[in-house]
Amino acid sequence: MRFMVIVKANKDSEAGVLPSQELLTEMGKFNEELVKAGVLLAAEGLQPSSKGARVKFSGGQRTVIDGPFAETKELIAGFWLWQVRSKEEAIEWAKRIPNPTGDEGEIEIRQVFEADDFGPNLTPELREQEQRLRAQAPMQQ
Amino acid sequence: MSDTHRAIEAVWRIESARLIAGLARIVRDVGLAEELAQDALVAALEQWPESGVPDKPGAWLMGTAKHRAIDLFRRNKRLARKCEELAHALETQQEMDVLDVDAIDDHIGDDLLRLVFTACHPVLSTEARVALTLRLLGGLTIEEIARAFLVSEPTVAQRIVRAKRTLAAARVPFEVPSGAELDARLSSVLEVIYLIFNEGYAATAGDDWVRPALCEDALRLGRILAELVPQEPEVHGLVALMEIQASRLRARVGPSGEPILLLDQDRARWDQLLIRRGLVALERAEELGGVLGPHALQAAIAACHARARTPEETDWERIAALYDALAQLAPSPVVELNRAVALAMAFGPAAGLELVDALTSEPSLKAYHLLPSVRGDLLAKLGRFGEARAEFERAASLTRNGRERTLLLERAATCSREAAPPQPG
Numbered sequence: 001m002r003f004m005v006i007v008k009a010n011k012d013s014e015a016g017v018l019p020s021q022e023l024l025t026e027m028g029k030f031n032e033e034l035v036k037a038g039v040l041l042a043a044e045g046l047q048p049s050s051k052g053a054r055v056k057f058s059g060g061q062r063t064v065i066d067g068p069f070a071e072t073k074e075l076i077a078g079f080w081l082w083q084v085r086s087k088e089e090a091i092e093w094a095k096r097i098p099n100p101t102g103d104e105g106e107i108e109i110r111q112v113f114e115a116d117d118f119g120p121n122l123t124p125e126l127r128e129q130e131q132r133l134r135a136q137a138p139m140q141q
Numbered sequence: 142m143s144d145t146h147r148a149i150e151a152v153w154r155i156e157s158a159r160l161i162a163g164l165a166r167i168v169r170d171v172g173l174a175e176e177l178a179q180d181a182l183v184a185a186l187e188q189w190p191e192s193g194v195p196d197k198p199g200a201w202l203m204g205t206a207k208h209r210a211i212d213l214f215r216r217n218k219r220l221a222r223k224c225e226e227l228a229h230a231l232e233t234q235q236e237m238d239v240l241d242v243d244a245i246d247d248h249i250g251d252d253l254l255r256l257v258f259t260a261c262h263p264v265l266s267t268e269a270r271v272a273l274t275l276r277l278l279g280g281l282t283i284e285e286i287a288r289a290f291l292v293s294e295p296t297v298a299q300r301i302v303r304a305k306r307t308l309a310a311a312r313v314p315f316e317v318p319s320g321a322e323l324d325a326r327l328s329s330v331l332e333v334i335y336l337i338f339n340e341g342y343a344a345t346a347g348d349d350w351v352r353p354a355l356c357e358d359a360l361r362l363g364r365i366l367a368e369l370v371p372q373e374p375e376v377h378g379l380v381a382l383m384e385i386q387a388s389r390l391r392a393r394v395g396p397s398g399e400p401i402l403l404l405d406q407d408r409a410r411w412d413q414l415l416i417r418r419g420l421v422a423l424e425r426a427e428e429l430g431g432v433l434g435p436h437a438l439q440a441a442i443a444a445c446h447a448r449a450r451t452p453e454e455t456d457w458e459r460i461a462a463l464y465d466a467l468a469q470l471a472p473s474p475v476v477e478l479n480r481a482v483a484l485a486m487a488f489g490p491a492a493g494l495e496l497v498d499a500l501t502s503e504p505s506l507k508a509y510h511l512l513p514s515v516r517g518d519l520l521a522k523l524g525r526f527g528e529a530r531a532e533f534e535r536a537a538s539l540t541r542n543g544r545e546r547t548l549l550l551e552r553a554a555t556c557s558r559e560a561a562p563p564q565p566g
Contacts, residue, residue: 001357037155038364042414081414083357088151092198114353
């Protein structure tokens with residue numbers, strides 16, 4: 001099973017302060033561990049929200065709002081995609097994420113949906129429909 | 142199960158292979174190393190629910206297992222000499238104990254590799270290699286292995302006990318083979334990993350057509366091995382093959398559980414992340430130079446399909462050439478049959494039929510339903526419907542899969558209609 005492991009933003013990440021040499025080194029080592037354990041599928045760091053935008057939906061309307069966004073704690077600064085055997089394993093790995101400065105931070109762990117997760121609620125007809133939808137919207141893959 | 146128990150299980154999954162590998166280097170006995178690691182696990186299960194999970198669970202388990210080793214050796218006089226050796230080994234390590242985790246890390250790559258080669262040692266049966274690899278390197282429980290292979294837990298437990306006994310009796314050294322032996326032994330390791338993958342990918346038993354968790358376990362083992370021996374192109378070839386095949390897991394099962402063949406799959410459901418990872422692994426294999434091995438060649442073929450956005454875009458000429466290379470490297474009638482299909486797709490049905498006809502006298506393919514199935518397909522494309530119908534019927538009688546049989550009989554019926562078109566008027 002796969003988990004997206006989300007690093008929440010903080011003042012520094014939102015201000016565009018680059019990570020310290022120390023953090024980069026520690027993080028490099030940690031990522032290497034993940035690779036060696038066959039766990040790491042993908043990882044990306046995100047630029048501050050000031051370089052991003054939001055598109056709001058309301059009925060037929062689309063409104064574009066440029067960053068930055070105020071609620072720093074709700075923003076994300078990066079993510080990993082891990083393949084592990086259980087949520088507990090993802091948690092164990094997450095506890096090992098380096099934090100050399102001792103700053104306060106938060107990591108959110110979310111399981112990625114697999115087709116089987118819909119279980120019996122996904123009837124063959126619904127499953128087929130979902131397949132068609134996916135085919136039409138490859139972005140959701 | 143309590144949260145702590147689940148946490149311990151997770152720690153075990155992460156740490157057990159390193160733990161067993163590190164212990165095996167000290168005690169020089171994989172079976173004993175595994176038992177010591179198990180003892181440490183039991184101690185954790187007793188203590189952690191009270192004390193909480195320690196900050197460095199791996200180091201805790203290692204320390205506990207080492208103490209168990211000393212206790213065991215002191216009590217067991219028959220192993221007195223080994224005890225001295227061990228005591229010495231542990232003493233020299235004592236000063237490093239403060240930096241226990243780092244100390245393990247220094248050797249861990251080598252130790253894990255030794256463990257891989259020991260678990261896949263040719264002195265063991267294939268079944269034993271598979272069970273031991275999943276147990277020692279994958280960190281799977283007996284129950285998980287039993288469930289994955291649809292056998293009983295006592296059977297798996299027996300297999301593992303016997304495997305460890307065989308290793309001890311044969312005095313299999315805890316080492317990485319060198320020289321000419323390395324290639325053959327590495328092939329054996331790759332074979333075991335691919336076998337595990339295939340058991341998940343095309344389940345040979347049970348009701349499920351695929352068991353994705355087993356594919357994930359095999360992929361994980363492959364990725365670990367690729368980091369342990371990054372200089373070996375075939376390891377990257379195997380990883381590439383598994384990543385690309387796994388990318389199609391979602392697309393190869395239909396709504397009611399029936400298999401969907403490659404060219405009929407909805408390519409929007411292919412996992413692009415795994416395809417990209419597979420292509421990168423294949424590049425790594427190719428960059429290392431030399432002639433591509435059988436896994437890398439199969440990965441290259443899989444990559445041709447992965448790169449084609451529609452079936453029509455498939456580079457069949459390249460696939461035919463790759464099968465040609467594969468047939469020379471690892472000749473087999475099944476590879477020839479695949480080559481025939483590729484030739485037919487690249488150069489027309491007549492080109493493929495010529496090769497298929499040559500295979501009809503192959504004894505090992507006598508009961509292989511895909512031979513008449515492919516031959517029927519090519520004959521139908523050439524308008525020879527009467528012969529095609531007979532081949533589809535033959536294929537239907539040979540397949541053990543009910544869904545496939547229905548499909549083949551439908552094709553036979555279509556051929557009958559084509560062979561005797563309704564009279565006009």
